[in-house]
Amino acid sequence: MDSILPILQQAKAASRQVAKLSASQRSQIVADIADALEKNFDKIVEANQKDAARMDPADPKYDRLLLDKDRIAGIASDARNVSQIEDPVGNVLLKRAMESGIDLQKVAVPLGVVGVIYESRPNVTADVATLCLKSGNAAVLRGGSDADDSNRAIVEIIQNVLKKHNVTPDAVQLLPTDRKFVTELLTAEKYVDIIIPRGSAGLIQFVRENAKIPTIETGAGVCHTFVEASADLDAAAEIVVNAKTQRPSVCNSLDTVLVSAEVAEEFLPKLLPGFKPFDVEIYADDRAFEILKSAGWKKLHKAQSEDFGREFLGQACSVKVVDSFDEALDHISEFSSRHSEAICSTDPELIDRFLTEVDAASVMANASTRFSDGALYGLGAEIGISTQKLHARGPFALEKLVTEKWVLRGEGQIRK
Amino acid sequence: MDSILPILQQAKAASRQVAKLSASQRSQIVADIADALEKNFDKIVEANQKDAARMDPADPKYDRLLLDKDRIAGIASDARNVSQIEDPVGNVLLKRAMESGIDLQKVAVPLGVVGVIYESRPNVTADVATLCLKSGNAAVLRGGSDADDSNRAIVEIIQNVLKKHNVTPDAVQLLPTDRKFVTELLTAEKYVDIIIPRGSAGLIQFVRENAKIPTIETGAGVCHTFVEASADLDAAAEIVVNAKTQRPSVCNSLDTVLVSAEVAEEFLPKLLPGFKPFDVEIYADDRAFEILKSAGWKKLHKAQSEDFGREFLGQACSVKVVDSFDEALDHISEFSSRHSEAICSTDPELIDRFLTEVDAASVMANASTRFSDGALYGLGAEIGISTQKLHARGPFALEKLVTEKWVLRGEGQIRK
Secondary structure: OOOOOHHHHHHHHHHHHHHHOOOOHHHHHHHHHHHHHOOOOHHHHHHHHEEEEEEEOOOOOHHHHOHHEEEEEEEEHHHHHHHHHOOOOOOOOEEEEEEOOEEEEEEEEEEEEEEEEOOOHHHHHHHHHHHHHHOEEEEEOOOOOHHHHHHHHHHHHHHHHHHOOOOOOOHHEEEOOOOHHHHHHHOOOOOEEEEEOOHHHHHHHHHHHOOOEEEEEEEOOOOEEEEOOOOOOOOOOOOOOOOOOOOOOOOOOOOEEEEEHHHHHHHHHHHHHHHHHHOOOEOOOOOHHHHHHHHOOOEEEEEHHHHHOOOOOOEEEEEEEEEOOOHHHHHHHHHOOOOOOOOOOOHHHHHHHHHHHHHOEEEEEOOOOOHHHOOOOOOOOEEEEEOOOOOOOEEEEHHOOEEEEEEEEEEEOOOO | OOOOHHHHHHHHHHHHHHOOOOOHHHHHHHHHHHHHHHHOHHHHHHHHHHHOOOOOOOOOHHHOOOHHHHHHHHHHHHHHHHHOOOOOOOOOEEEEEEEOOOOEEEEEEOOOEEEOOOOOOHHHHHHHHHHHOOOOOEEEEEEEEHHHHHHHHHHHHHHHHHHOOOOOOHHHHHHEEEHHHHHHHOOOOOOOOOOEOOHHHHHHHHHHHHHOOEOOOOOOOOOOEEOOOOHHHHHHHHHHHHHHHHOOOOOOEEEEEEHHHHHHHHHHHHHHHHHHOOEEEEEEEEEHHHHHHHOOOOOOEOOOHHOOOOOOOOOEEEEEEEOOOOOOOOOOOOHHOOOOOEEEEEOOOHHHHHHOOOOOOEEEEEEOOHHHOOOOOOOOOOEEEEOOOOOOOEEEEEEOOOOEEEEEEEEEOOOO
């Protein structure tokens, strides 16, 4: 294959057909996809075994790749949930009569063709396809080569359901994994309406550099927790330990602890019992280094400048002692990826200042950054966590897979 | 000057100060700017004269450049309106208790630093600066070199008002017009949160190719009006003439007429009395050419393929005869810039199909595309007309100069 443009062109044509389906047709298709995924679990497992056979079981991605009967039931159950949630298509966002008498409405409508670029987890294939169909969009999926057999099996099952509903299978297409096609996808503004990259910082950077199509960036989380002098230090230690250790591989886990100089000596040792079971590696600035060394912590390094603003994605973090509230805010402003930022404090004024002045998708007081999550926010199936400011910010779901359209109904009006 | 990064860095710092102002402070600053613009009209006119002296009065841009006492009063009056409209900052968009008991709110907050790139009209300087300040944002303005003296005078007046309110003048800055700085602006994602290009298709294309910062594209309008067989042909002729001739230099003016073959012979000659006073140049496909030639129209050309999908921005248009409703929709899908599209018809089903299936920011039945306008939609001071689908679509105003922020208030919650 020389070019994916013919595939994208078919997706565009298909998007016009999908946009015409009624809400109940869209729900029924997604519900039928859930059933079909369950019925065909042996076919999916067989394809998944081929993928697994190509990967070293010691690879940390191995577990994320594997599908068994339970996991497929989970994917089907997620699809069933998507079929039942309310979708925003057709919502009238504004309605008024213009001075000329024209009837004006602003209506939520599907985006058209949604392109998603992701890495190894095959469940994303079903998630994204069902969310796109439910919201009246066509999807072009560019999954990782690691999971290509699994993805092909899942997409084939979805396409068979589409055919049964007399919808063109072009509405959900899997792109070849050849890298040269990613650039082609990112510049096909004629056929693709939006690109959502889900994956590593490297992928997102590549998309930002090369996309001519509007994108919703997701992912990279460099998250701070600032333990301010008035904080309940025991509660703060619990929050920091949870934010760091509970699931360190995800974007809302903690990367840097900032602590007020006044309480650093008392606070930092309180982290160690919680860090102990996970053997957390600490990159500490000079003052924190001395305190933690005196407290007997072994996995301790002097922080280098690159350890601040670093996303660790493992059982490691950096620590810095700050002399003032403003120094903490300046540090966050400089190094945050604007994903999730937290303060531990009992001072209502400082809490308010933090929540107002810190520029991030989610800001929180006296809670673990791990709470930054679409399902916990009550949004339903999450598409990703946006770290940009336009259209979607923070965890986002189905309600952001639409755009607006102004609809005017006149009776021959002309402009004077 | 080697780099504008120091300016952008100052803007970022200033944006944190502006975001902290109360709604009444922001309104007062904008109201004071309105007064100051009026009081300093001689200073503005003097600067404007210098700009005018550099331009050939025969240049079509000359009139758009000129400022006199009335026009400055108009700019001040617009600023006064901006000071009075409701601003969205602080609106609580969602509020719920999370399962863990954390109090969750989604709040509208300023974007931060808004970069605007525009061409010759100096009134844009005041418009954009006041809209940004009113919504709690800092602005970096890159105006055209034609209007540089006028822009400098206006920005200086604005900065003096800021100083009186103890706000740093860095909150509104004019960038040097040297072209090399545009690329620097478009890639300064660390300091600038959003770029809005206002101007020619060439400028917008350049921004799309080079920006690493999220942008809201505005502008280019390739607008069609489809006269369907059931249309009231006299009303349709009035609509087409109005859409083409009333102000052909703007983006919502008509570029292409599509007409059903069944009524082409009767309809097309009806355009000519209305086109006559403006001597409209017509680029017609073969069938339309024969009809218009028989009707005696002189300014007539055989359309070339590039005349479809062409934005004329003058008293000229293309005309095509179509054999079916679907052919019209396919043509629009192929050539529209997704700005404003109209149908003239009396068939309610076809009208519904057109309004639903045509993919454009504004779709209308039985009205002139010239109605696609933020002020006419009741939005207040328009920032531009977005032709993209994310964040803002169609005419947009102050309510889109904000982003969302998730604010969580906990009491020590950790994630199990």
